[in-house]
Amino acid sequence: MAKNRKQILLKSRPPGEPSPDNFELVETEVPAPGDGEVLVRGIYMSLDPYMRGRMREGKSYVPPTELGTPMPAGVVGEVIESKSERFAPGEIVEGLLGWQTHGVLPAKDLRKVDASLAPISTALGVLGMPGMTAYFGLLDVGLPKAGETVVVSAASGAVGGLVGQIAKIKGCRAVGIAGGPEKCAFVKDELGFDAAVDYKAETDLKAALKAACPDGIDVYFDNVGGTILDTVLTQINFRARIAICGMISEYNLEKPDLAPRPTRALLVNRARMEGLIVFDWAKRYPEGMKAMAGWIKDGTIKFKEDIRDVGLEGAVEAFLGLLKGDNFGKLVVKIGEEI
């Protein structure tokens, strides 16, 4: 049989910053679905910071990616062959297909994508995992109240841009932290945040944050960790909530970074720091999807996609750039043609 499927496998585990050598592009046979399974041809593949964690050995919230298997990824694609009555060829679906052009998944692990709501690629962003992360993470862990100040890092990113906009919808002051004047202008002028702080340009991040948050910080939605988190902690208010969603600035460290413990700031302010992972809200995704789709439809929420038309072959370079903050908006690789 022809080897018509491309896959990118994890070849080795980087101790620090990953390089192209950690990945291997292979061509294999397109698999056939078994009973209850569906063969999907990928069109858009999501690249997300969490993938760096899967390259690492050791305990996390899911097992690490095994060497010699494809990296994990959410993919939007076309049903090619279905052995499930729930899906028919030609339908657009989304699921954790991984870094490959074709893959087989159990029907229960796929969801249909409604192309009438928004471009199908958004099933990887605002109407997908990042959207649900922002929605449930901010509302259920951040617990923002009208009049409070909400700060979010990686504010021009897939999750951060939505967090700030949902904060505005809830009547909060939204302050974004992002890298570079272009991203900061986007966050403020396009997404409607009240203020943006350029962590790359500011020599005194503490003073810049203080200027952007004159009433202190009530909610911090953290995507980056590191010294930005440490700085935010110096300015939290009584009963502040710190939602820990990610720590992209730390993912490539060979050894954990050392920092002052956050406990004194938490104690003095009776503040709370809590980790969140979107899967925990899986049963409530319909609620989140409905809210996000409504806000998109009426124009309340804007989003930016960074779609790279580079094929699966270009995924490694795009992913390595993502870890450095090279993307601008939700990073998606186009790995196949739309229908």
Add this chain to the structure above:
Amino acid sequence: MAKNRKQILLKSRPPGEPSPDNFELVETEVPAPGDGEVLVRGIYMSLDPYMRGRMREGKSYVPPTELGTPMPAGVVGEVIESKSERFAPGEIVEGLLGWQTHGVLPAKDLRKVDASLAPISTALGVLGMPGMTAYFGLLDVGLPKAGETVVVSAASGAVGGLVGQIAKIKGCRAVGIAGGPEKCAFVKDELGFDAAVDYKAETDLKAALKAACPDGIDVYFDNVGGTILDTVLTQINFRARIAICGMISEYNLEKPDLAPRPTRALLVNRARMEGLIVFDWAKRYPEGMKAMAGWIKDGTIKFKEDIRDVGLEGAVEAFLGLLKGDNFGKLVVKIGEEI
């Protein structure tokens, strides 16, 4: 007028470990109460780790003690003169009198002590601030559920000993961390904890904790901070709660200690870390007092006091020892005779 009042004033702020030079014993006149005020003669004075924080300048949950004024302390004493109809001479009361043999407080800042419940010194411990800290901190922040494992540090101390016993009442496995075989035996044999870990004796605290907590840690009530906290974080369970009550191991550091950030452990486990200060439950003290008094009366809860009959003059030495863990049970200095 005769200078019959002794006071210990804060003379200077230590950058690191305090010494007797930071304090000054003075003799002054016994003050007279104004309208609505009460003159109290101290009998028992509480010494607590939080007092180290008041010696420090800078933002905390209450302003620092000013130089040249008495150190703060809860005191149980006798009403000598009252300009309030709520109190009469000879009554036993408790209030934040400070490090002095006599003091005047507004009547609203005093509470009557019921000597029929327990020895009056317990108004500084199990029926006072430490008791309320353990009760509300564990139940409202730790949120223990039957069958879970609750770990508490400074487990033989005023708060820690109660936390473990309340955890047992709630059907949890209670594990104490304490320093030395005597304290560990007390925690296990007298207070009824399921296990005790001697942090001074263990060369591998991680392994010792693991042995004491075979099902992992669901609640950590932290009184000490530092590397013990770091170690506990390696063994927390899904949705663990970490109640930050104190960090005595860090109070004397001139610069904050550096440690790996706790955020990865919080994220992977969707765990929560939250600071607590007992004053926030002031309106619910009657509920807590009623519960604690009931458990003392029926023998469910035991407590240990470390009463030093050394007069106010001995308070400095006792306090410096407290910061090193020299006390065994709730530390109280007897500064005057009982009626």
